[in-house]
Amino acid sequence: MIVNEAAVRAVGVTKRYGAGQTQVDALVDLSADFGKGRFTAIMGPSGSGKSTLLHCLAGLDQPTSGQVFVGDVELSHLPEKQLTHLRRDRIGFVFQAFNLVPTLTAFENITLPLDLAGRTPDRDWLRTVIDTIGLTDRLKHKPSELSGGQQQRVACARALASRPDVVFADEPTGNLDSQSSADVLGFLHRSVREFGQTVVMVTHDPSAASYADRVLFLADGRLRSELLDPTAETVLDTMKSLDPAVAG
Ligand SMILES: Nc1ncnc2c1ncn2[C@@H]1O[C@H](COP(=O)(O)OP(=O)(O)OP(=O)(O)O)[C@@H](O)[C@H]1O
Numbered sequence: 001m002i003v004n005e006a007a008v009r010a011v012g013v014t015k016r017y018g019a020g021q022t023q024v025d026a027l028v029d030l031s032a033d034f035g036k037g038r039f040t041a042i043m044g045p046s047g048s049g050k051s052t053l054l055h056c057l058a059g060l061d062q063p064t065s066g067q068v069f070v071g072d073v074e075l076s077h078l079p080e081k082q083l084t085h086l087r088r089d090r091i092g093f094v095f096q097a098f099n100l101v102p103t104l105t106a107f108e109n110i111t112l113p114l115d116l117a118g119r120t121p122d123r124d125w126l127r128t129v130i131d132t133i134g135l136t137d138r139l140k141h142k143p144s145e146l147s148g149g150q151q152q153r154v155a156c157a158r159a160l161a162s163r164p165d166v167v168f169a170d171e172p173t174g175n176l177d178s179q180s181s182a183d184v185l186g187f188l189h190r191s192v193r194e195f196g197q198t199v200v201m202v203t204h205d206p207s208a209a210s211y212a213d214r215v216l217f218l219a220d221g222r223l224r225s226e227l228l229d230p231t232a233e234t235v236l237d238t239m240k241s242l243d244p245a246v247a248g
Contacts, residue, residue: 005035005036006033006034006035006036006069007034007035007036007037007038007070007071007165007166007198008033008034008057008068008069008070008165008166008198008200009032009033009034009067009068009069010030010031010032010053010056010057010066010067010068011031011066011067011068011069012029012030012031012065012066012067013027013029013030013031013053013056013063013065013066013067013068014027014028014029014030014063014064014065014066015027015049015052015056015061015063015064015221016064025221026049026052026221027049027052027053027056027063027221028220028221028222029066029222030049030053030066030218030221030222030223031066031223032216032223034057034166034198034200035198036165036196036198037192037196037197037198038192038198038199038213038214039188039189039192039198039199039201039211039212039213039214040199040200040201040212040213040214040215040216041201041202041203041208041209041211041212041214041215041216041230042054042200042201042202042203042215042216042218043202043203043204043206043209043215043216043217043218043235043239044217044218044219044224044242044243045219045242045243045245045246048218048219048220048221049218049220049221050202050218051170051202052221053202053218054168054170054200054202056068057070057168057200058087058091058093058168059075059078059083059086059087059091060087062075062076063076070086070090070091070165070166071090071165073086088113088116088117088162089117089162089164090164090165090166091164091165091166091167091168092158092159092160092161092162092164092166092167092168093159093167093168093169093170094152094155094156094159094167094168094169094170094172095155095169095170095171095172096170096171096172096174096175097175098143098148098151098152098154098155098175099155100143100151100154100155100158101143102142102143102144103142104142104143105139105140105141105142106135106138106139106140106141106142106143106146106150106154107130107139107140109143109154109155109158110126110129110130110154110157110158110161111126111161112158113158113161113162114161114162117162119162121161122163125161125163126161128195129157129160129161129191130157132187132190132191132194133153133154133156133157133187134153134183134187135150135153135154135157138150147180148175148176148177148180149176149177149179149180149181149183149184150180152172152173152175152176152180152184153183153184153187155172156169156172156184156187156188156191160191160195160197163197164197165198166198166199166200167188167191167197167198167199167200168200168201169188169199169200169201169202170201170202171202171203171204172184172185172188172201172203173185173203173205173208174203174204178207181205181207181208185208185211186211188201188211189211192213199212206232206233206235206236206239207232209230209232209235210230210231210232210235212230213228213229214226214227214228214229214230215227215230215235215238217238217239217242219242219243224242225238225241225242
């Protein structure tokens with residue numbers, strides 16, 4: 001397995017909002033590689049730039065300066081139509097609010113992005129993903145008939161259905177109890193370990209971050225620290241050293 005090859009790369013990314021008195025530098029000259037087949041968590045205090053970074057990496061927002069690469073494609077040079085195709089074909093998204101379509105069944109939600117793209121699902125892959133989320137008996141149910149944790153696992157399966165180059169997850173366990181969080185994180189972890197998927201996840205929760213291979217810590221739009229093979233304890237210790245508010 002090639003461990004060091006980057007699925008996504010930020011090079012000198014700055015993101016500035018507003019101007020003059022209201023100017024905010026949400027990201028400042030930030031560079032980071034996100035290795036293929038790796039699970040990376042992004043942490044940092046509120047307002048440190050986590051969501052902005054995720055949106056820039058996913059081509060949902062444009063850096064003010066600097067470059068973002070998905071594989072070897074540089075996003076800022078892509079016309080909007082190609083960017084839309086790249087997001088659709090090569091990137092999966094999981095959001096805090098599960099964002100499932102209420103009128104469709106779980107199975108239909110999972111295959112919706114492929115259907116919209118006019119792509120034939122890879123049956124074996126779809127079966128693997130569905131078996132791994134452990135909801136085989138709930139596939140004909142609508143989202144309102146599923147628990148929050150089950151809905152988020154459906155959202156994860158939807159993100160993986162196209163076998164994307166990278167899955168971006170923005171606070172995927174923010175609305176879940178601890179057991180449901182463990183189910184969702186366990187699934188993301190398995191998708192990396194067993195299927196070689198790449199996951200980049202923003203979280204506030206040290207135990208969620210401990211499922212990752214690596215944690216990046218942001219503060220004031222800058223990369224401040226990095227932890228490999230994190231545990232909830234080492235993540236919390238690093239957070240305390242970076243943010244006096246956490247240290248209490
Ligand atoms: N559209 C916008 N216009 C102006 N300022 C913005 C915009 N989006 C974000 N910001 C500012 O950029 C900074 C970084 O915001 P961002 O949402 O990336 O932080 P975050 O670390 O994800 O925060 P949280 O943990 O609270 O979600 C903040 O100061 C925020 O107020």
